[in-house]
Amino acid sequence: MNEQQSIRVYEHADELYRMAATFVAEQIRSAIDNRGQALIALSGGSLTSRLYPLLANAPLREQIDWSRVSIVFADERYVPFDDSENNYRATRQTFLDHVPVHADQVFPVPTYYRDPQQAATIYQQQLTALLTAHGGQIDVALLGMGPDGHTASLFPRHPVLTAIPAGALTVVVADAPKPPPLRLSLTPAALNTARAVVFVVSGADKAAAVAAALADTGDAMAQPTRLINPVAGTVYWMLDRAAAERVTQ
Numbered sequence: 001m002n003e004q005q006s007i008r009v010y011e012h013a014d015e016l017y018r019m020a021a022t023f024v025a026e027q028i029r030s031a032i033d034n035r036g037q038a039l040i041a042l043s044g045g046s047l048t049s050r051l052y053p054l055l056a057n058a059p060l061r062e063q064i065d066w067s068r069v070s071i072v073f074a075d076e077r078y079v080p081f082d083d084s085e086n087n088y089r090a091t092r093q094t095f096l097d098h099v100p101v102h103a104d105q106v107f108p109v110p111t112y113y114r115d116p117q118q119a120a121t122i123y124q125q126q127l128t129a130l131l132t133a134h135g136g137q138i139d140v141a142l143l144g145m146g147p148d149g150h151t152a153s154l155f156p157r158h159p160v161l162t163a164i165p166a167g168a169l170t171v172v173v174a175d176a177p178k179p180p181p182l183r184l185s186l187t188p189a190a191l192n193t194a195r196a197v198v199f200v201v202s203g204a205d206k207a208a209a210v211a212a213a214l215a216d217t218g219d220a221m222a223q224p225t226r227l228i229n230p231v232a233g234t235v236y237w238m239l240d241r242a243a244a245e246r247v248t249q
């Protein structure tokens, strides 16, 4: 197990999401207290419906100076902003439209480019500038994991995993097994700048993937979460009992 790793298990999903939202709010507050600002990376999926509303409502909403928070996306489905599959759209609906975050501090993946590679290049430039302004680190990267073990849009055994150029911060993922098939993801190198990577995973359908991800050894190409090893940060696994059921350590 990665030494910079912490595993926390909660009895029920409700408790998991409540504790995860509280933890993320603490991380954001501590970044603002220590460095005057916070840079966070968001994922889609169940976080959108279960965790983000907790940040967008009392008491957590009032505990954060949102004017000091910048937001990027760990991954995005390459569909227009008004498509119901778009993570930015979903995140606005449950989170960003309900907190006083400055519009110019929210960085959606620019899926309006016809060429996703162009979007990847531009998003990389934006992230590079943000990292420079934030001392080289994302403060909190919030990630989910699918039953197949994917995280962000890094899918097990997807050819792109071995084709990411050194130093690239963004990557276009075509033929993703989870729809929609065209996606843009932050790379492990980008996510590994994080001070805190927080995996929030619930449900028995993910128990096997969680156990494989946390086993002492394993193939990173089959378990992309193993590619997430922050250079100067900690990985937090926050699980409900059902997702943790097959973890042996």
Ligand SMILES: O=C(O)C(O)[C@@H](O)[C@H](O)[C@H](O)COP(=O)(O)O
Pocket: 043, 044, 045, 046, 047, 075, 076, 077, 087, 143, 144, 145, 146, 147, 150, 151, 152, 153, 178
């Ligand atoms: O598809 C996306 O947009 C994601 O960001 C993706 O990586 C997600 O976090 C996982 O698929 C887990 O999703 P669930 O929590 O809904 O299972």
